[in-house]
Amino acid sequence: MKSIRGILFDVDDTLYSHKQHRIPELTKYTIKKLKENGYILGMCTSRFPREFCSLPENIFDDFDLIIAGTGSIYIRDGKILHIEKINESDTQKYINYLDQQDSLYYLWTPVEGQPHFSSEPSENIKKHHLEWAKDCPTVQKWNKEALCNIVYYGANEKQIQEIIDLVGEKGLEIWGNNGHINPKNIDKAYGIKYFSKLYNLDLKEILCFGDGINDISMIKAAGMGVAVGNGKDELKKQADYICDPIENAGIYTFCVDHHLIDPIDPTIFFFDIDGTTFRNDIQASPESTISTIHALRKKGKKCCICTSRSSDEMIHLPKSFLNMFNAIIRLAGGHITIDGKDFYHEVNHDEVCQAIKYLDQNKIPYRYVTADEKSYLYNSTEFVRGLFKYQYGMIPPEKKYENEKVIHLQYYPYKESQNNDLDKIFMKSKVTHLNISHEITQENTDKGSAILKVAEYYGYNRENTVAFGDGENDITMLKNAQIGIAMGNACQQCLDVADYVTERIEDDGLYNACKHFKWIES
Numbered sequence: 001m002k003s004i005r006g007i008l009f010d011v012d013d014t015l016y017s018h019k020q021h022r023i024p025e026l027t028k029y030t031i032k033k034l035k036e037n038g039y040i041l042g043m044c045t046s047r048f049p050r051e052f053c054s055l056p057e058n059i060f061d062d063f064d065l066i067i068a069g070t071g072s073i074y075i076r077d078g079k080i081l082h083i084e085k086i087n088e089s090d091t092q093k094y095i096n097y098l099d100q101q102d103s104l105y106y107l108w109t110p111v112e113g114q115p116h117f118s119s120e121p122s123e124n125i126k127k128h129h130l131e132w133a134k135d136c137p138t139v140q141k142w143n144k145e146a147l148c149n150i151v152y153y154g155a156n157e158k159q160i161q162e163i164i165d166l167v168g169e170k171g172l173e174i175w176g177n178n179g180h181i182n183p184k185n186i187d188k189a190y191g192i193k194y195f196s197k198l199y200n201l202d203l204k205e206i207l208c209f210g211d212g213i214n215d216i217s218m219i220k221a222a223g224m225g226v227a228v229g230n231g232k233d234e235l236k237k238q239a240d241y242i243c244d245p246i247e248n249a250g251i252y253t254f255c256v257d258h259h260l261i262d263p264i265d266p267t268i269f270f271f272d273i274d275g276t277t278f279r280n281d282i283q284a285s286p287e288s289t290i291s292t293i294h295a296l297r298k299k300g301k302k303c304c305i306c307t308s309r310s311s312d313e314m315i316h317l318p319k320s321f322l323n324m325f326n327a328i329i330r331l332a333g334g335h336i337t338i339d340g341k342d343f344y345h346e347v348n349h350d351e352v353c354q355a356i357k358y359l360d361q362n363k364i365p366y367r368y369v370t371a372d373e374k375s376y377l378y379n380s381t382e383f384v385r386g387l388f389k390y391q392y393g394m395i396p397p398e399k400k401y402e403n404e405k406v407i408h409l410q411y412y413p414y415k416e417s418q419n420n421d422l423d424k425i426f427m428k429s430k431v432t433h434l435n436i437s438h439e440i441t442q443e444n445t446d447k448g449s450a451i452l453k454v455a456e457y458y459g460y461n462r463e464n465t466v467a468f469g470d471g472e473n474d475i476t477m478l479k480n481a482q483i484g485i486a487m488g489n490a491c492q493q494c495l496d497v498a499d500y501v502t503e504r505i506e507d508d509g510l511y512n513a514c515k516h517f518k519w520i521e522s
Helices: 025-036 049-054 088-099 123-133 157-167 188-198 213-221 233-238 250-257 287-298 349-361 382-392 416-425 447-457 472-480 492-497 509-516
Strands: 006-009 040-044 065-068 073-076 079-083 105-110 147-153 172-175 178-181 206-210 224-228 241-243 268-271 302-306 327-330 335-338 341-344 366-370 375-378 406-411 429-433 438-442 465-469 483-486
Touching (some): 006 188, 025 040, 025 483, 040 188, 065 188, 073 188, 157 172, 172 213, 188 206, 224 233, 224 250, 287 509, 375 382, 416 429, 472 483, 472 492
Parallel strands (some): 006 040, 040 065, 206 224, 224 241, 268 465, 302 327
Antiparallel strands (some): 147 178, 172 178, 335 341, 366 375, 406 438, 429 438
């Protein structure tokens, strides 16, 4: 795409995911690389500057121009370059109408930027402003100030039509029962034209990403328009391309596929076992998983296991499966084996003793792993033994704790109050809450810290890493890796933090993800 010189992004649900409450890491990476590659970058949003505070502070670092208020306000290097205002007679007409509507709240924003409500707003409206702007505007009647925006709330169907007739479609944005009244003919298309003139770009040289109805004018005006996969159908019909949703590496993948940035070429891969590389229901790994790991190894990639299993709990795994990996992280970082070397991380002994005393007093089942890597159950129930048999093909022996040093503790409380009591004991240890159990490791030790230690051992940093997982204890691993990939069968917390979500393990998820990112041949 040699003809593209400038790129504009909508913000909400294009750059910023409201599902994940963050800008996905791969989107951040993409913006950084686009800037390094010399593209002029702009942000075009309906938000006003006061609403930027709910966004990450560094979101603006790589952008040359910020277009706010749907084309009303232009900001460069933190300074306002230009403000469009509503015509004076139009302003009077709009305010007169709104003041006559007893059921309507409205917010008016002068060109100076500090908005005001015309009357005391509802609690829901206040909550919205606290979420987006961290404060709520004061109540003040309009007094002939020049305005750049009016926002109305709670219009019924009759009022919406009256507002459309009064304002016209140009300069009006409607979402549900609410709407923005902007200066006439000022929209995101106006914004892209200002962007093109400011940086001496032809409109054909501009690429735009968006998701909403108010992005249609921008998409149509640009030389190339991309609708993100989570966007509105009306926008998709107008777009030149549709990329994957932002939560699934959509912008990154589009920019790689169209040669705007180079793909990430990771050197070290980390894989959870259960539900990621190994199916407990059939006690085997999918053939596609095995072939994928072999293909990665053949290309010189390091491949590592990262599991909460102990050595005892891995004895029924095929030797051929374990032999595929350069390093094995067991017990969520409690035991790491790299090139035949073993590294152990003990849990705080005093806290282990206190916790086990509590567990025994309350007959709570638990499994502990000693410093010599022996696994034991105590207070076990038929349910807990069944879990071990299903997941690991074995049941640890039943043995009362005898003051041994412990590198991993896992317990199965009956009620939330017991879990809360145990949390208060482990002040110097890492607690990871799982679905039906909870695991304890050394302070600051979990799957996330473990993968970075192994990467460092091999001379790599975070930017070289990829992690695959599906369970609650995989969350830190997915967050710490440069690219975190959740299996389709993953828990919701994994899906929320992942950079990419692939298919379920039984649907060749691991293979499909590696193929998608072009880490292996199709």
